[in-house]
Amino acid sequence: MITLQFVRRNVTSSCCQQFKSATSMNIMSRSFMSTMSLSHPEEDSHFLLILGKPGGGKGTISGKILKDFSKFHHVSTGDLLRQHVREKTKIGKEAKCYMDEGRLVPDKLMIDLVMDDATPYIDEGKSLLLDGFPRTSEQAVALDKIVDVDLVINLDIPTETIVERIADRWIHPASGRIYSYSYNPPKENGVDDITGEELVQREDDKPDLVRRRLAQYEAVTSPLVDYYEEKGVLKTFHGTMSDIIYPEVRKWLHDKVPETEDD
16 A cells, blocks of 8 residues: 655745645655555665765765666765756756745655656666765655665764865865865965966865864764664764775675675
């Protein structure tokens, strides 16, 4: 039996309200089809989530997993949200209303965004690598009503390692080129290789602000780590370098994912 879950949106803004009726049937239909697809999922399909502090190497580890385990499809909620907004889809227009008003996009809309992209791949028997959602235990509970996240990687990187890594980052504002004095330094100290213009450090890359941002992340996501740990699906990996951490991640995934998924 398929049970559809609906989350009531308390919307007072006329901007967001105008899209509610226009998208409601579309969202219900997609949620229904998504749930149908997952009522009998492929036996070898998995739903993998990577947790970790900003700047902690999630992108690097994700890239390595996608290279070694070819059946994983990468679902980045940040990229999907920007794409829908850019293409002015119904989901994108509704999401943009919340974003323009400085409000968080509702969990239900974010889940619908994920499933809109993921369902075709699930139907093909693909596994999913979720990136950027859920971010809180409340979102995890909501997501669990639609899919079963059965693998969670938690990257535990020391705060000071991340502070040093991010604080070492300097950019060329006009082009967006990024330099790091520890692994990708400019040819000449303090200036862009191409234009010779001055490099700057973003305000939110400064050590004090990085520490504050990491502390906020820790406070919000700590219950999320506990949630998946209690489910028995989470594995924490400690370290400071992705190249050292990843072999352990790969070994763990080998024990969970069929060998045939690995190139």
